[in-house]
Amino acid sequence: MADVGITVVGAGVVGLAVAARLAREASDLVVLDRHERPGLETSSRNSEVIHAGMYYPTGSSKARLCVEGNRLLYEACGAHAIPFRRIGKVIVAASAEERPGLESLLALGVRNGVELRMLSGAETASLEPNVRAVAALFSPDTGIVNAHALMDHLAREARAGGAMIQLRSELLALERRTTDYRLTVRAPDGLESFTSERVVNAAGLESDSVAALCGIDVAAAGYRLHWCKGSYFSVAAAKARLVSRLVYPVPGQLSLGVHAVLGLEGRLRFGPDVEYLAERRADHRVREERRAAFGEAVRRLVPAIRDEDLEPDMSGIRAKLQGPGEPFRDFVIREESGRGLPGLVNLIGIDSPGLTAALAIADHVAGLLAG
Numbered sequence: 001m002a003d004v005g006i007t008v009v010g011a012g013v014v015g016l017a018v019a020a021r022l023a024r025e026a027s028d029l030v031v032l033d034r035h036e037r038p039g040l041e042t043s044s045r046n047s048e049v050i051h052a053g054m055y056y057p058t059g060s061s062k063a064r065l066c067v068e069g070n071r072l073l074y075e076a077c078g079a080h081a082i083p084f085r086r087i088g089k090v091i092v093a094a095s096a097e098e099r100p101g102l103e104s105l106l107a108l109g110v111r112n113g114v115e116l117r118m119l120s121g122a123e124t125a126s127l128e129p130n131v132r133a134v135a136a137l138f139s140p141d142t143g144i145v146n147a148h149a150l151m152d153h154l155a156r157e158a159r160a161g162g163a164m165i166q167l168r169s170e171l172l173a174l175e176r177r178t179t180d181y182r183l184t185v186r187a188p189d190g191l192e193s194f195t196s197e198r199v200v201n202a203a204g205l206e207s208d209s210v211a212a213l214c215g216i217d218v219a220a221a222g223y224r225l226h227w228c229k230g231s232y233f234s235v236a237a238a239k240a241r242l243v244s245r246l247v248y249p250v251p252g253q254l255s256l257g258v259h260a261v262l263g264l265e266g267r268l269r270f271g272p273d274v275e276y277l278a279e280r281r282a283d284h285r286v287r288e289e290r291r292a293a294f295g296e297a298v299r300r301l302v303p304a305i306r307d308e309d310l311e312p313d314m315s316g317i318r319a320k321l322q323g324p325g326e327p328f329r330d331f332v333i334r335e336e337s338g339r340g341l342p343g344l345v346n347l348i349g350i351d352s353p354g355l356t357a358a359l360a361i362a363d364h365v366a367g368l369l370a371g
C-alpha cells in the first residue's frame with residue numbers, strides 16, 4: 001500500500017483549492033511546496049480580479065471554469081469572510097475603430113452566459129467621468145478579492161480535512177511504479193522519498209517540468225510553457241480616485257491589455273503588460289524604462305494620468321502555453337491514464353483566469369480522480 005493516497009504538487013491557489021476540495025473525501029493527502037509559505041509565486045502576483053468569463057472561446061475550459069469559478073468564488077467569499085468587492089468593470093472603446101471589438105466581445109460574452117451591457121459614451125461618462133470612451137461594455141459580475149485571504153482560507157479547509165501541507169519541499173523526481181508513484185523531495189533535512197497512489201501536478205510555472213519528471217515528452221504533448229512577465233505601475237494617491245471601477249481596454253491577442261486595477265484598500269495600479277522572458281528566471285523587478293510605454297497605454301483609458309504619476313510596482317509571471325504570436329491555448333487539465341500514468345492529473349498552462357477559476361478547477365479535478 002502507498003504511504004499516502006493523494007499528493008498535490010504546488011501550494012498556489014490552484015493546488016490549495018484542489019487540496020481543500022479533495023480533503024472533503026480523502027484525509028490521506030499531502031500538499032508539497034518548495035517555499036516556506038504557500039502562495040508565494042503567481043498566486044500572490046496578479047490583479048486579484050474575479051473575472052466574469054467573456055474573453056474565452058465558448059465551450060473552452062477557460063470559459064466554463066471561469067463562469068463557474070466566479071460563482072463559486074463569490075459564494076465562498078460571502079460564506080467565509082474573505083475580503084472581496086463586486087466592484088464591476090467597464091471595457092472601453094477609446095475610438096470608433098475599437099467599437100466592433102466591443103461588439104464581438106459582447107456577443108462572445110453572451111454566448112458564454114455572462115451578463116454584459118453596452119453603454120454609450122455618455123452613459124460611460126456618467127459612471128466613470130475621468131475615462132475616455134466612445135462606448136463601453138459594463139460587466140456587473142467582475143470584482144476583486146484578497147488572494148492571500150482566499151489562500152489562507154483554502155489552506156485552513158485542507159488542513160481541517162486532514163491534509164498535511166509540507167513546505168520547503170521541492171519535488172525532484174516522480175516515478176511511476178506498478179500501482180503507485182514514488183516521489184523524491186528535497187526537504188530541509190535532506191532528500192526524502194515516499195509513495196503516493198495519485199498525484200496532482202499544480203506546480204504553476206514548473207508544471208511542465210513536473211510532467212517531464214515522469215517521462216512525458218512535454219514538447220510532443222504540447223505542454224511546454226512560456227514564461228510571460230506582466231509588470232504593474234502604481235498611481236500616486238492623489239489620483240487614485242480617478243476611477244471607481246475596473247477599467248479595461250478592448251483586449252489584444254495575448255492579454256486583456258494594460259488595465260486599471262483597484263485594490264481592496266483603494267490603491268490604483270495599471271498593468272500588466274506582456275513581456276515573454278527569454279530565460280526561465282523569476283526576475284520580478286519592474287523596470288523604470290517601461291514608464292513611458294505605460295503612460296501611453298494608461299492615458300488611452302484615463303487621460304489625466306501623467307507619466308510622473310506612475311511608479312514601478314510589482315510584477316507576476318504567467319505560465320503560458322501560448323507562445324508569442326500563437327493562437328489561443330486552453331488550460332490543460334488531464335488525467336494521464338492514456339499515457340500509462342493512471343491517477344496523475346496534470347494542470348498545465350493555468351494562466352489567467354486561474355485565480356477566478358480555482359474552485360471550479362478543483363471540482364473538475366475531483367471528478368477526474370473519481371471517474
Ligand SMILES: Cc1cc2nc3c(=O)[nH]c(=O)nc-3n(C[C@H](O)[C@H](O)[C@H](O)COP(=O)(O)OP(=O)(O)OC[C@H]3O[C@@H](n4cnc5c(N)ncnc54)[C@H](O)[C@@H]3O)c2cc1C
Pocket residue numbers: 009010011012013014015016032033034035038039040041042043044045046047048049050051169170171172202203204205206207210229230231272315316317318319350351352353354355356357
Ligand atoms: C500578472 C498576472 C495577472 C493575473 N491576473 C489575474 C486576475 O486578475 N484574475 C485571475 O483570475 N487570474 C489572474 N492571473 C492568473 C493567476 O494568477 C494564475 O492563474 C494562478 O495564480 C495560478 O495558480 P497556480 O496555483 O497554478 O500557480 P502558482 O501560484 O504559481 O503556484 C504553483 C506552486 O507550485 C510550487 N512548485 C513549483 N514547482 C515545484 C516543485 N518541483 N516542488 C514543489 N513545489 C513546486 C511553487 O512554489 C508555487 O507555490 C494573473 C497572472 C499574472 C501573472
